[in-house]
Amino acid sequence: MSTDFQSARVALGARLRELRAEAGLNGKEFAERLDWQRSKVSRLENGKQTATVEDLDAWVQAAGAEPEAADLKSRLRGLESQARSWRRQLAAGHRGVQERYVAEYRSTATVRGYEATVIPGLFQTPDYARHLLIHNAELMQSPHDTEDAVRARMKRQEVLYEAHRVFRVLIWEGALHALVCPHETMAGQLDRLVGLIGMSTVELGIVPFGVQLKLTPKHGFWIFDEERVIVETINTEFTLESGEDVALYGRVWGNLDEGAVYGPQAHRLIARARAALDLT
Template identity: 35%
Template sequence: MSPNSNAQATRAALAEWLKEIRQDAGLTGQDLADRCGWHKAKSSRIENAKTTPSDADIQAWCRACGAADQAADLIAANRTADSLYVQWKRLHRTGLRRIQESYVPLYEQTRHFRVYCSSVVPGFLQTEAYATALLSSIASFRQAPDDVADAVAARLTRSRVIHDGNRRFAMLVEESVLRYRLGDAEAMAGQLGYLLSAMSLPAVSLGVIPFQAARSVWPMATFNVFDDKQAAVDLLTAQVTVTAPGEVAMYVKAFADLQRHAVYGSRARSLIKDALDTLE
């Protein structure tokens, strides 16, 4: 699906959600219109995704149906329909450097980062050699213009925020991340060695979820939560941005649940050193 069609699908889902709220309240379209002070046709257009509701429309709709607590989630989804799902092909059409730089404003305004990675080392902690291997693979797979060197430099520059004591970085990786080899043995050794040193940074908390952990939560797609306001999820074909408060809260909950499976300190160091020892 194109970004535009996904935005349309999001708006259709939003319209259906509003319709369900009205039905759950036992109201007809006319009842709703009377309570909101507008024509019945407006309710119909909104429910059929022919008219995009304003923030005020959503608030009035929810109040009329006794569902004011759902207004914030609906407004957030409505505001970001065009950016909820964006194909990597679109983001990478001019290369990888620009997308690296686009995150800088978000990183600068965020104070609490939650990062969960199931397949690669978190971008904040990637070395130059590891990032080069990873971004080269991405550029090749997605047939993006080759600006890998510039993209790596931009990634390393934006990652300097981990040295800012005014921010907190809670990071979780599956043990598999330590074992998947990107680049040659030297690049992986440098990357694993950097993880060991990064664990001593005052702003960084790095946990590793062992293979043997008795899990109540399954391994998930990589995601990031920025403060408690926004989450980003990496899919194979697209980047998904989540801003609805209820959905962001689910990612915060997922992170907390995954955290309970992780080991820290000396136990995490032991897993990283074990991975280092297996390198040829």
């Protein structure tokens, strides 16, 4: 069980204990009111058991704290966040992760994404992807199955040509200048981005340097069918499925989109980044 999960479960239990105490009941009296075993009340309050929605409804009713139900259920949904360690995922190499993403995108009709430091995998050239995968395998000390992983990442991009899908992707301008590969490879990658502008399935926006923003550009994230969000950190991949989390990331995407440029303006920013490369 992850430390984050257990910490959140303990915090939820502490809040349940507070509500029970505010009702003026000890654990035995509260269990009797609920017609539960005393041990269940103890386990929930001490973070030894995960409450259900029904448990929370019964708890607030017994404590006379019905207005707290929404907050408790929000906390419970927070426990539903799935965390996957990259070290565990990459134990056998990158190929399996890339193939999982292929399945993820094939089951999705609409994607909203944002990347602040890297060109998204959906848009990467094989050479650019190869350099990223090599660097990541060295960092994570995972097996170097680079060529298989590159092929799987390119397989993922087939969804860009399926007419019933839409990919609304924002890239912070800094990602156009981040040199994680040789200049020639980066030039080819930027040319690839230009070729995506105008595709019927792709809406590519660039968030420029100097634009007035409502929030600072943070980590990348991807929203799938407005149902779940995938967030990648250096060591962990999080899948967030609560309605509040999806709505929050949707608002972040919308705020960034307000400052983004598309079409010819996006093309000019990409061209500027390419011109800055020293290809002599």
